[in-house]
Amino acid sequence: MRAPRRSAIAGLALAGLTLTTIGVGPAQAGNPNNSAKMRKAVTVDAVMNHLEQFQEIADANDGNRAAGTSGYDASADYVQGVLEAAGYEVTRQYFEFEYQEPGEVEQISPTPTQYVSNTATGSGAGDVTAQVTAVDIQLGLGNTSTSGCQESDFAGFPVGNIALIQRGGCDFGAKADNAEAAGASAVIIFNQGNTTADDRNGPVNATLGKYDVNIPVAGVSYLAGVDLSDPATTVARVYAAPIEMRETYNLIAQTDTGRTDNVVMLGAHLDGAFEGPGINDNGSGAAALLETAVQLAEVKKLNNAVRFAFWGAEELGLLGSNYYVEDLVANNPAELDNIATYLNFDMVGSPNYKIGVYDADQSTYPAPTGVPIPAGSIETEDVLTDYFDSVGQPWVDTEFSGRSDYQAFIVNGIPASGLFTGAEQPKTAAEQELFGGQAGVAYDVNYHGAGDDIDNVSREALDINSDAIAHAAITLAMSTETINGKRSAGKSGKPHPKFDATGRAAA
Known part of the structure; x- marks a missing residue:
């Protein structure tokens, strides 16, 4: 909101x-x-x-x-x-x-790992440690994932787990909203594997837009997502800082x-x-x-x-x-x-x-x-x-x-x-x-x-x-x-209204 x-x-x-x-160099001479x-x-x-x-x-x-x-x-x-x-x-x-200050995503077990991450714009605040459950993800290069775009993707989702969702197919906000409705305690969104670069596109930078999401949501890279999806017993922490005006x-x-x-x-x-x-x-x-x-x-x-x-x-x-x-x-x-x-x-x-x-x-x-x-x-x-x-x-x-x-x-x-x-x-x-x-x-x-x-x-x-x-x-x-179709000033012979730099009428 x-x-x-x-x-x-x-x-x-x-x-x-x-x-x-x-x-700062001087302006160039001339006209x-x-x-x-x-x-x-x-x-x-x-x-x-x-x-x-x-x-x-x-x-x-x-x-x-x-x-x-x-x-x-x-x-x-x-x-x-x-x-x-x-x-x-x-x-x-x-x-x-x-x-909102930057948050954190880390794997707690089996291998403690700190990931480069971005807290989603519009994310809820919180500090969640829980087991990770992957939601209809597709690993490998050139995928066209729609992970988390449908409520049905979350059928049988364990309430309280962290939802691991992949980029693609619909708005980030829709994915996070579906995850929250299914009982997820937090969301990690990772990138698609559509490049051979080592970072695989870097961490997702998500904006949740019109969706009112109250749980922490963070983005990570493709390789971080692969890491978090295997093994199935992965426990992670997602932290999103409190929001202030x-x-x-x-x-x-x-x-x-x-x-x-x-x-x-x-x-x-x-x-x-x-x-x-x-x-x-x-x-x-x-x-x-x-x-x-x-x-x-x-x-x-x-x-x-x-x-x-x-x-x-x-x-x-x-x-x-x-x-x-x-x-x-x-x-x-x-x-x-x-x-x-x-x-x-x-x-x-x-x-x-x-x-x-x-x-x-x-x-x-x-x-x-x-x-x-x-x-x-x-x-x-x-x-x-x-x-x-x-x-x-x-x-x-x-x-x-x-x-x-x-x-x-x-x-x-x-x-x-x-x-x-x-x-x-x-x-x-x-x-x-x-x-x-x-x-x-x-x-x-x-x-x-x-x-x-x-x-x-x-x-x-x-x-x-x-x-x-x-x-x-x-x-x-x-x-x-x-x-x-407008030409230079003065063609009509009428004075033009004066506005300040923001577009407001000048006094």
Whole structure:
């Protein structure tokens, strides 16, 4: 159950910052008002410098930058400082969320073993030690498990045992809900065996969504699941920490030129997972977006205002972006309609990368049932793919799944696209041919892990995608005509309404 949210929007002055912007290079001289100039201005060195700052922040704050922690606050202070130094007014949009410290999964017997694990978002709290019972699991590579998706999977389940369930076939929340109804005292969800990498995709990072689950639920890797399923007498412990309410925020900034009734919006989540520094996920997207904002501020005149969003609490269920859009729906629906399109950048520096573009035209992947593709999304995708084609850069489609911060936008009719270099899934042989790297190994073997640090990010992928982000920003700042038919400011001769960076009407 989600806690009630409140609206509290406030800007913070530079005097309150705790981190300086030492090491941030100056904006490039000139007026980078076209794609070639903007791509030259947004350098990979500058993007990497921002990532170095995020790494230093994580190192000084318990090794992570997760929402509700000092690491997130320091990351936000840094981003705000850089934006304000470039001339932006920055708004912090606050919201409350359920905060839960990382939990634990361990085998007690026959072989005491501590596993890398993730407490599911929305998990109940508790400390359970009990025998493990596997529920309709499938071991081996290439399985298509539907473990725990049906109530019948739990026929004869021993009440009080821990349910060992495999990923696949339905929502994590449905699996956990069925397990609780069957009398399970806790749930361990493990990954599918669909890669040859040693970690077999790493631990499951589950979100239980709409399901009200009161027992501890945790995710582990495929190999941990195999270990826990054999022998049948395995006893394990699952610990999920108590939930408390904390406050976090989005950072929003907007250019001071360009029509405000046809805003181009670009976003990346700023928070990382508890397990590590979060440099690829998603320091990479945030750093590339930040440097694009710095250089776009040098353009003397834009036809369309560009709004930059650095989302909070994405890792906990897309909370920041959902709050932002829900706030507009409730308080200023007209301004929601003034967003021409939204572009999302979540993981753009994976070490075993692909260059993926959200497949709005469904040329490779049909959108999942219930995921809308608003009009203009295909044309937004084209801005990215046409650019890659123009410079001879190979790219591939990645599923338009709604499983990142563009979800709230598309659900409310705003067109969207974005870039993604891959997470825990394995790279294909065809992608190895296009991009190098190693087929059969996860795009990012450190996904949601302690190894997601500055030493495990691809500078090459960052360079490619930073150029694409720079191109999209300046191209759409000049014209969104292909997306929504709107031309530059002043065509009607009427003044445009003035809104602040959150989309609220200015006083």
